[in-house]
Amino acid sequence: MECEVCGLEEGEIVAQIEGARLHVCHKCAGLGKVLYQPQQHSQRQQAQKPLAQYEVVEEYDARIKNALRNMGLSVGVLAERINEKSSFLERVAAGHAKPTELLARKLEKELGIKLLEEAGVQQGAPTTSKSAGITLGDILEIDRKKKK
Numbered sequence: 195m196e197c198e199v200c201g202l203e204e205g206e207i208v209a210q211i212e213g214a215r216l217h218v219c220h221k222c223a224g225l226g227k228v229l230y231q232p233q234q235h236s237q238r239q240q241a242q243k244p245l246a247q248y249e250v251v252e253e254y255d256a257r258i259k260n261a262l263r264n265m266g267l268s269v270g271v272l273a274e275r276i277n278e279k280s281s282f283l284e285r286v287a288a289g290h291a292k293p294t295e296l297l298a299r300k301l302e303k304e305l306g307i308k309l310l311e312e313a314g315v316q317q318g319a320p321t322t323s324k325s326a327g328i329t330l331g332d333i334l335e336i337d338r339k340k341k342k
């Protein structure tokens with residue numbers, strides 16, 4: 195349905211304008227009181243946020259060490275550049291301490307390497323879904339476990 199005020203945009207918002215309930219577009223909704231606004235767009239965006247979770251790759255230490263070697267950098271110099279304690283970075287480069295996502299991002303940027311990968315979308319999902327049969331997510335999960 196087209197906006198009942200301007201007729202130019204999609205009238206997906208129901209607003210009360212001068213006593214009348216009208217289907218209006220986003221722009222014209224500002225003329226009156228919004229009674230109903232579809233939440234689809236914002237909900238979709240919110241739902242995507244938790245999916246974009248990253249975890250540090252298993253071989254982060256090797257990748258850091260390789261990058262340092264290739265660039266001829268020492269851990270100390272790197273630590274200064276990214277404003278971190280060199281003692282901590284040494285432990286990270288030795289594989290004794292896993293960098294946080296924030297630190298990993300700094301290292302990625304500074305060294306031009308990849309340390310983060312997208313975490314499994316279904317990670318930590320409740321197991322109660324099993325009673326509902328096998329879903330595509332389960333199949334992917336099984337697949338992933340087989341490969342390991």
Ligand SMILES: [Zn+2]
Nearest residue numbers: 197200219222
């Ligand atoms: Zn309009």
